[in-house]
Amino acid sequence: MANAMPSMVALLGMLAVAGYQNRDKLGGLLGGLGNQSGDPANRQSGGLGDLLGGLGGASAGGALSGGLGDLVDRFRQSGHGDKADSWVNSGANASVDSSDLEQTLGDDTITELTQKTGLSRAELLDRLAKTLPDAVNHMTPDGRLPTPQEAQRFAG
Template sequence: MGLFDNAVPGGNVAKPLMIALGALLVGKMLSGGSSAQTDPAQSTAPVPPDTTASADGGLLGGLGGLLDKLKDAGHGNAADSWVGTGQNQPIQANDLGNALGPQVIREIAQRTGLNEQDLLKQLSAALPGLVDQMTPNGQVPQQNQLASILNRFTS
């Protein structure tokens, strides 16, 4: 199905992974989409003060915020490789977890129903290819474009 066929190993994106990606990248757009939807304002885990959560920018302020978090944590080379046009460098699940922070991981795990280790394993496998597919020609899309890209593949 387009973007995810080539971006994610195996080409199969389970709903919990889509919810996790939505929570990271576009906020409420993919936070549940049904009666099981979690309202961030009612979440049991408060948003940490160092995150830049916004109504439509995900827990980290969208794709740019995610890339900034990775760069700040010392994984800029990997993040840049995903946006660039060359080979995508992998990221270890523990490294991704350290970059995102325990509060963000806990929040996403609650939204998806996955345990934190499974979540990190799936995200670390999926993010390099997905970010690569969402950044054609090495350009990070604007937030409204990113929501449209992901929305096409979740309907």
């Protein structure tokens, strides 16, 4: 599962750094996605800015929608689709543990996230395990993955 899609890596990085409990701040972080350019003067500074810079000209809604789709697909491919599906569908959210995340995301993605967020591997996995189910649930209120236009509401 090497070479994660930039939108998925950015989504996971934002969740790990900001934490779902600070989701109101995610809108501010995502608002600049459409304005990312190769010019360092126009990019956000720090590890999160570098993480987001990989998205190029993608819209915030497209990045969220694509990132969620990539993430759910990864969980399905790794045999943990029932967990991801529980977050998208109505009903109780299944929990996820560090070993499930490691198996699903793979070493390359986890290494990239730790480098770009500045979090240790253990802290990154712990934060994602705590925030990911509720975050995906919140971003899929209709029981399905949002379209890019629908996902835009989470970025503004």
